[in-house]
Amino acid sequence: MKILQLIDSLEAGGAERMAVNYANSLGSRIEFSALAVTRKEGPLRERLNENVSYLFLERKRTFDLKAVSKLKKFIKEQQIQIIHAHGTSFFLAVLLKLIYPKIKIVWHDHHGGRAAQSIYKNKMLKSCSRFFDAVVVVNMELKSWAMANLMVKNILYLPNFAVKDANEEKRTILKGEDGKRIVCLSNLRNPKNHIALLEAFFNLRLKNKGWSLHFIGKEYNDDYSLQLKQFIKNNDVEEAIFIYGSAPDVYNILEQGSIGVLASLYEGFPVTLLEYGLSDLAVVSTNVGYCSEIIQDEKTGLVFDPTNRKKLEIQLDRMVRDKEFRTEMAAALKESIQLKYSEEIVMNALILQYQRIVDAE
Structure with a gap:
């Protein structure tokens, strides 16, 4: 199985940290794990394991054909089967699918405020959702929202997980008194x-x-x-x-x-x-x-x-x-x-979902 995580940046946000966690965890569990960043690199780049392939697309605008072409070339060369798009990166994944229909898309919603938003504010997401093979959500409110508003039936709740980096370089020293x-x-x-x-x-x-x-x-x-x-x-x-x-x-x-x-x-x-x-x-x-x-x-x-x-x-x-x-x-x-919230439980459920999508071809 060959999977690529797609994220807009590697700044230290929650969705970004999970994209890196997923790529790293899959690196030791499947044949090929990769992570592609669309717009901006950041400090989380250093947390990516060596066995995860990395691609920076340098996307400059909404409809960036150069970035889409670069992604398509990588996908075809590495024979990627599924793009797991986190947050707003779904749009680039859909642009790719329009010119490379073979690719499967899993969209991952981390946005806790979406359940309170109108569908009008998410009209682009709804339109793009017809191209999704599955949706992953991080809480049950988001699952209910997705079931009611998106054009995809395969919706999976998966909790987040965290993994300590044993090789993390200690750089920052906090000011203040220990213990306080x-x-x-x-x-x-x-x-x-x-x-x-x-x-x-x-x-x-x-x-x-x-x-x-x-x-x-x-x-x-x-x-x-x-x-x-x-x-x-x-x-x-x-x-x-x-x-x-x-x-x-x-x-x-x-x-x-x-x-x-x-x-x-x-x-x-x-x-x-x-x-x-x-x-x-x-x-x-x-x-x-x-x-x-x-x-x-x-x-x-x-x-x-x-x-x-x-x-x-x-x-x-x-x-x-x-x-x-x-x-x-x-x-x-x-x-x-x-x-x-163990890594093992979440990864087992995710890989099972991936396998179902691949087998449905």
């Missing part, structure tokens, strides 16, 4: 809701208690990041709150923290929470999307409604104050992740 670092791994953009976490940190006077807050994720140098920086400056917390940008050594960073927070207004199935758990962090999480399934309140962490900023303060305060509770929650979360 709060980390937030998410790109600096809506709907990640960083401002709510900033306000909670400030209102709880955590700077005065020796705690520090660390934002890791791509910065877009827009109004959103400017608002965060202005808050940090205006409230004199520059010595306690730090913005690092994208970084390839995610697990090295997380292992320097004590608490992991995710405050998003919507999510699909955030791989970030799995990475927090595998790094032995105690977690305070938004309850949207699949988050409250991973983080069960009082059992594997603490959850809050992201529109209720006071509740975030309460939950963060409890986690900060009680070291024994932090240790208990971190251990319970790690055990839960290893049991429910």
Whole structure:
């Protein structure tokens, strides 16, 4: 079996991390695993295993015939059977299928906010879905939406999974005091809701208690990041709150923290929470999307409604104050992740789906 993962960039986002995880995991399980990036490379390039073939398409515009031709040439040379397109990369996959009908397409939806969107906003996706052989979704809300709105019957729910990179190079050293670092791994953009976490940190006077807050994720140098920086400056917390940008050594960073927070207004199935758990962090999480399934309140962490900023303060305060509770929650979360969200279970289900598509030819 020969499969190619397709993604628009290798910036350190959730969908991007999963595309790399899938390519790496398949590398040791099937005959040929590849990953192609359409528009932009990034730090996740370094996490790709040596046994995974890599292709950068350098796509410049929506209808980029040069990028499509480059992809077609690679597909034919390597005899790829299925393109597994993540997120918005589905459009390029469909353009390829129009000139190379033999290729099969699996589309993977990671976008947690889609279930609340109108079909009008997704009219291009609906039109393209007639060319999909299967759809993979990361939560049941997205499955219901896909069943109601897309022109494809083969829809599969698969949870995300996280894998520690044993060869990860340790580059980033977090500032602040050991044992008192709060980390937030998410790109600096809506709907990640960083401002709510900033306000909670400030209102709880955590700077005065020796705690520090660390934002890791791509910065877009827009109004959103400017608002965060202005808050940090205006409230004199520059010595306690730090913005690092994208970084390839995610697990090295997380292992320097004590608490992991995710405050998003919507999510699909955030791989970030799995990475927090595998790094032995105690977690305070938004309850949207699949988050409250991973983080069960009082059992594997603490959850809050992201529109209720006071509740975030309460939950963060409890986690900060009680070291024994932090240790208990971190251990319970790690055990839960290893049991429910294993690479082996997900890969077995995915390969079975691939095989059905290939056999249907």
